[in-house]
Amino acid sequence: MTATSNYLPVRADWLASGAEAALEPDMPIVDAHHHFYDRPGWTYLLDEYLQDAQSGHDITASVFMQGLSHYRTSGPQELRPVGETEYVSGVTKSLQAGRPQVAKGIVGYADLRRGAAVRDVLEAHLQGGQGRFRGVRHLVTWDADPTLVNPLSAGPRGLLLDRDYRAGVAQLDALGLSYDAWLFFPQLPELFDLAKAYPNMPVIINHCGGIVRIASYEDRRKEVFDRWSRSMRELAQLPNVYVKVGGLGMRINGFDFENGERPPSSVQLVEAWKPWMQTCIETFGTGRCMFESNFPVDKGSYPYSNGWNAFKRLTAQATPDERAELFRGTVSKVYRLG
Template sequence: MDTEANTAEGVIDAHHHVWDLSVRDQDWITGPELAPLRRDFALADLEPEARAAGVSATVLVQTIDVPQETPEFLALARDSDLVAGVVGWTDLTSPGVARALAALREGPGGEYLVGIRHQVQGEADPRWLVRPDVLRGLAAVAEAGLVYDLVVRPHQLAAAQEAAQLLPGLTFVLDHVGKPPIATGELRPWAEAVRLLASLPNTVCKLSGMVTEADWDGWSVEDLRPYADTVLDAFGPRRLMFGSDWPVSRLAATYAEVIAAARELTATLHPAERHEVFTRTALRTYGLTVTGSSQADQEAPCA
């Protein structure tokens, strides 16, 4: 029996986005390759695809580093039957980061705030995460009881590992398995850096974003397998969670193809281990409340 598709709580999609270009431009969507993303993507577009794939709840993740987006996402979650948590943004370098987090928590839908993310992948400084002002902000995230999502490239993984070591009370979630160069087939030095990060108990990884790091027009599950196997071995199923990265993933695959690939990549796991990847890890890490989930599924986070 396919456990993750037959539990009361269903699959948790721990990573997706939405945006409305009439409200705010997504200035990262440039050039002809990304042209398919230059349109609005709403929860109403995602929901039928997610439900058809057995997804019962999701985590909505920030897309751009502006303060207005997070309150909008929290209000959206409050009115949604699908979104169970929001990973938002705040300026980690601001001396007022603790006050900003408190204000988000006190606003409409504030109870849905589960984590914070910054577009570290766009920072020129590979050691941005261990700047003193950033570490102070990350400590405030930990103090607020939130998780920190890492969107980094392989050359930034060393700083991510250092930050996680310096802040053992903060859970760091690695998005998109650290964006390895799947299209070229290179494993090193990404694999070594990921293993170092995974050696810390306060780290978790998302099995997400791989199809867009592969050859968009010709990827196969076998292209993804060495990278999925690496993070499965390094983090283990209890610290690995599924995420679709919709709608960015649409550049290379349909929603159904993304989740089918993830299921194939985890097919050799015990059903209980697959349930960790597709449901329990997200529930536990983000402290999500999902109708039908058990107390065991929502036990304390790893950090």
């Protein structure tokens, strides 16, 4: 399977056929997770993100998440990912005085398997981020079913437990940086072990904890939910662990939104997502949950406006303070956005 086939195609006409007007357009939002991609056949950079972010919701700021683009093309191999941080901080610098402050926080990539030697790479990221670099995401997705794993993000089995990898994570902790975790739900117990070892380091679970409901998991959906929810409850015992609520528009989630004649409405999204997202929010509390767009990855399943409308519908019964945490407070606290 190629890397491209792991992503749902973005179909502009299909998305436009079901795009909704923004509900509660004056609610300030900080998008906790989006990418820029510059890959063969797929470009999604600042202009594309601004077009989505300015489609009706009040996106005041965002956190950029590493996307394997714009690496340095020369110099030491381990330092090449710093190019992405330099690129993002450069193209968004002029926006920091306005609205939206795109990439107000930047999360990059460094090979944590290098152990203590990764310190130089992290320091280069801090310099390249011009004061906005906040942490690292090292993709660790692994499963016994090889059809599930994107070759761009595949990790070896048990990486979170590896001694050298832990030595690299320790450098994040020492520098006051955070760790973003993208993994599949069967790996959550390993993340618990890692997060427990670094109680002062913010650990942010991406995309509701790596829900997989296709391939070898397709016929075991109740088992998946039970196993996932048990692991999430265990992780919630650790006060340094946070959850990004979103990212459920991917192929591996098995909701099949892409197969509709029109994109799903926000009401349909809530119906599909509620058991998962409500469990995250009830288990971790609003002070440790944050909403994310995960664009452009989730753009294969629904328009940007519909996704945020769904989050607003999902939280309609929450208090104003709880909604403030979910839509902007938690992400601003965790990534130190000020």
